Amino acid sequence: MPGRPWFPTGVTGAEGRDPAVRSAVRQGVSVAVATGLYGVSFGALSVVAGVSVPQTMALSLLLFSGGSQFALIGVVAAGGSPVAAVATSTLLGVRNALYGAVVAPLLGVRGWRRLAAAHLTIDESTAVAVGQREPAATRAGFWVTGAGVFVLWNAFTLLGALAGDALGDPRAWGLDAAAGAAFLALVWPRLAARRAQVVAALAVAVTAALIPVVPAGVPVLAAAAVAIVAGLVATPRAGAGTGAAA
């Protein structure tokens, strides 16, 4: 029977028959499996960095943002200060605030559900949610992806942490190289834009120049400072205003 249902979808379960919702759920599940799997590498690298298994699980359960988690253990592994570790992790988490502002009006939730939605607001859940065309599919995509990643990411973090504990010398297994590869994989899809490439080159130069002269953790923060300046001063397009001679 054609036409819209008179009842609100999402309350009755009618959205289960909506092909757009089913498609969003399928996307969410596949993203959750792919993302959850690399929780193994986080878990292993974390214990190798000197973070205990319970602390590693606390990061995946409570901090729950892949980039920030890898960054925090990276600073710890390099012997950086707690302040540098927290600052690097938190700066990487700033984008989650932007994601929250994007998805909040699409989800329209209050109370404890809003807290749950906030905790599950990460790259993957936001990407699947905003990729949908229908409101019901957007909601389904967000929740399936967010909850799916949360469950699998934590399960595989535990697996990796227990395995990493049993590995012995991490360098013999190439786990130090795996950390660099993990960061490269996280940044790779963000390097398409010209401006991002310029900032990436500046970040390489600043980091390499500072590593020999400042404590661990500081070069990464200096690279972030360069990006903040670049983002604030760069003009979005040429030709605007009166500064033709400048």
Next chain:
Amino acid sequence: MTTTVLWATVLVASLLSLALKLAGHLIPQHWLATERVQRTSTLVTVALLVSLVVVQTFADGQALVVDARVPALAVAAIALALRAPFIVVVLLAAATAAGLRALGWG
């Protein structure tokens, strides 16, 4: 870091992570919707991740060194260019470094 300091680091970072996420959900959308804020946030993410790649690959304490991690990163970049999934990229990099070290280099 001592165990206590590390726990404090983990918990403070977790609290700040949730605070940022929650702030995004609670504050009016137009506050964060300016182009300048979005652009800066994107660039900070790129700079931090790239900087971490450099530290993880070339730093040995405060020294810059070239060892088995460098070819491993090159293999990772090739795998990414060929659109390999994350876990494959990481495993190939680890296997490259482990293999080179087993052969006695880096």
